[in-house]
Amino acid sequence: MLNSFRMSTFAIATAAACIASPAVSAEHTVLIEDGGYFPTITYAMQGDTIVFVNDSNATQTVSGPNDSWTSGSIPVDGSFALALMEDTPLTFNGGVDLEGFDIEGQISYDPAPLDE
Template identity: 35%
Template sequence: MPISLTKLISAGATAVTLAAATAATAQTHDVVIFDDAFFPAVIYVDAGDELRFVNNASAARNVSAGDGSWSSGTLETGSSFSQTVEANSQVTFIGTSLGENPKSYSGEISFDPAPLSE
């Protein structure tokens, strides 16, 4: 059964409206990288949000997904890296110092509501 032009335009407008609403509600969450930890250690997000990792450590760091699906590469002190969170994103991220004796530490992405958010 052919679809009418009016229904097609209406469906397209609905799709554009939903996409715009999703984009408008996406948030950017800063995660600060320290020498031995992330702050916050657990970040509460929705799919489509962006994580911005900011290196405040005394030396270069690397941040990556626990499953290796993404990596920042080397982040010098003061630099940042952003990663969009998808619904199926890995929930653990790892920070690694560079050099002869690298140290690793982890943080967590949670899709649950943030405590005290309501």
């Protein structure tokens, strides 16, 4: 009887700790390449951080639509971290691809698709 009580108390305490613990945020890396972003779509959640790493041959700037946020100049091999908030736009852009078209990346709060 005492063992059953202890096990029940432990189970309730463990469940309460799991429910009360804060969600863990994740960090996602987006490479700024010459001509595009990799990946082009980043699957994340609010509270996560996206780190833009300049892997191109020139200084780069990444911005949200209508300059809602901007990284400022990111030097070659430099980085910029963006914390995702409720009002963070889900698209970003900066620079042009090898054919002169604007490059754009996306953030999705959907689950990442499974590889086949």
